[in-house]
Amino acid sequence: METLQFQVEIASSKELVWLAWTQTERIVQWFAPGAQIEARVGGSFELYFDPANRDQMSTKGCKITLLEPMDRLGFTWKGPDDLAQIMNKEGSLTTVLVTFAENNGFTKVVVEHAGWGEGGGWEKAIAWHRMAWNQVLGSLKSALESGTGELCCAPNK
Secondary structure, three states: OOOOOEEEEEOHHHHHHHHHHHHHHHOOOOOEEEEOOOOOOOOEEEEEEEOOOOOEEEEEOOOEEEEEOOOOEEEOOOOHHHHHHHHHHHHHHHHEEEEEEEOOOOOOEEEEEEEOOOOHHHHHHHHHHHHHHHHHHHHHHHHOOOOOOOOHHHOOO
């Protein structure tokens, strides 16, 4: 089975990039308009692309599978509704691993998406996710590098 891999370098600290992935109030600013993130193994990693209908166009039921603060984040994943019959059933969820590495003021984010099946529409799912992950990482980069808003600043502690 193929593992899709995507990466981006962001002119931001690793802490801010990590928080953008692991805090509900931050992930809604660049990934999806609604979310429920519980930053713990077994916690929710749910994104709602239509917050008014959390049962469709969402990752409802997806969970965090790996949490190594500031370094690695793993979670289960669902595709869009038109791919639901292929990849959104309990036994056929794919997995995502995001790694973070900081060097000279930049943070390299690597997304590895695995668990793809073969035949029966999986090629369409893979093609869709190639496009989607590139857009998502572009959105993250733009949001963090804009120099405005909550994402570019450390939270008040």
